[in-house]
Amino acid sequence: MNEILTKAPQGHIEVRNFSLSYDSIEGPVQAVTDTQIHVKPGEFVSIVGPSGCGKSTLLNAVAGFLKPTTGVVTVDGEPVNGPSAERGMVFQQYSLFPWKTVRENVEFGLKMRGMPRSQRERAARTLLGLAGLEAFEKHYPDKLSGGMKQRVGIVRALATGPKVLLLDEPFGALDAQTRVIMQQILTNMWQRLKISVLFVTHDIDEAIFLSDRVYCMTARPGSIKAEIPIPLERPRQQAMMMSSEFLALRRGLMSLIREESLKAMGGEISDMGLQGLNIELHGHSLADVI
Amino acid sequence: MSSPALVRHSEDSMPAIAEAGPAPAVTPPATPPSFGTFALRWYRLNRAGLRAIAIGIISLLAFLLVWHLLTTYRVVFFVRFTNVPSPLAVYASFTKAIHDPKFLMHILLSCRRILMGFSLAAIVGVPLGLIMGRFKLVHEIIFPVAEVLRPIPAIAWVPMAIMLWPTNEQSIVFITFLGSFFPILVNTLHGMTLVDPVLVRAAQCLGARERSIFREVYFPASLPHIFTGLTVGMGVAWVSLIAAEMISGQYGIGYFTWEAYSLVQYADIALGMIAIGVLGLGSSLLIRGAGQLVMPWRSR
Known part of the structure; x- marks a missing residue:
């Protein structure tokens, strides 16, 4: 535990000249193209973009699940090849092991590292205590609410003391109230652990509220459209979301994403061969929907 | 106001x-x-x-x-219903049979055959299904053979089994084995294909290697389907056993039932049938109980 809390800040993520394509019957399909991003040690960075823009692809490449077609992904100068416990990951679908109790889930990474049972039990209990989950250590994930599951997911990813935490729309399946609480919990943990965070979301408010910096991606093939520093003071309160500063950032990001979303949807419409329809009307109603 | x-x-x-x-x-x-x-x-x-x-x-x-x-x-x-024994007649022959060591021996022998045939099927079928689910090459080699052999009912194996095995006992156990083997294999394999890939990823970024992933993710994730296979396999094991005993057996509850017919002891026919039913029910309850013990996360 202490080792985790007092560790010197590290976890410098760098993604350079990154592109990723996969083969299909019609030839290679570009998912992400010509992308550079970086996360400084201890920084909280979000990636936002229209759905299907490849933001999750990018995150999965940093995690080591996907190999870049061109370019490199490095963490602290070392190239990423394959997943590792150095880079903890939190998934939207929680992905807790249903056959393990809450504590066994949290212990998993330590067990893989070969830590003796009594030691890892103690570590897991401490971590669960910090997340306010000690009462549930013997429960199976099935019996937990979504918010609790994701708290376990975050604690599990942090248990091994990773340099970097990657989150793939972790709160997307939660209701609005729970989401706000989870954002607060994540911020607290991040500030305590001084860990680098790369956070993928489609929720603009969430990205601004949490991040030091936000990358906005273009529609597919995805690349970085803009990089927006978030100079809001920390610690941030919920009330801050009504401030003019926040709203200005929100407006800016919103218009960037709307542009790309329209592009993505417009592309789909012509793909489906609907040119005969009144596209103007269509575009209008789409804009209204957004 | x-x-x-x-x-x-x-x-x-x-x-x-x-x-x-x-x-x-x-x-x-x-x-x-x-x-x-x-x-x-x-x-x-x-x-x-x-x-x-x-x-x-x-x-x-x-x-x-x-x-x-x-x-x-x-x-x-x-x-x-002229020759069908009444429940009271069956009850009378039941009270007689439970004091008859021969009847108990028939039942014990059948249970032993089930235990051996079914255990062998589980010991071979579950690991094979797990390995086939994990390693493509093994799947590609074994699957076609399994698919050809699978539709052959165990009873159709009786003549072949008699040729293959030196003793009657072995051929009956073999047929019981075959009956339960394929349901166990197929369900285990099915369970492996349904393992959520996100769970595998989660294990990987917690530092799990191939062997740990197999033990900690693939195996427990497949357990519900493995137990479905075991339950179905147990049912088919009894079907195959009784058929084999009727055709080639000298002992066993299936043989007892068939012998009763030959000896015109109609009450014993019904007694044999009921015994088979109770034994089949009991063995599937045992498997269900084992499943609840092994998969505590599945119980409410």
């Missing part, structure tokens, strides 16, 4: 509520619940289960009654 009326109205009703309200709210914690209330609550919570048990008993009794009536009046209506 209206507000005084409202105020007076609430003043009037207040005492009435205050008088009636606290009385029932205070009493229950003051005295511990009596046995009567406890029993009543237990009954309310388990009403559905009790209802099912009650109806189940009634339906079994009705079945016995219909059987009794059909046989005592020797009904002939498309099917002939």
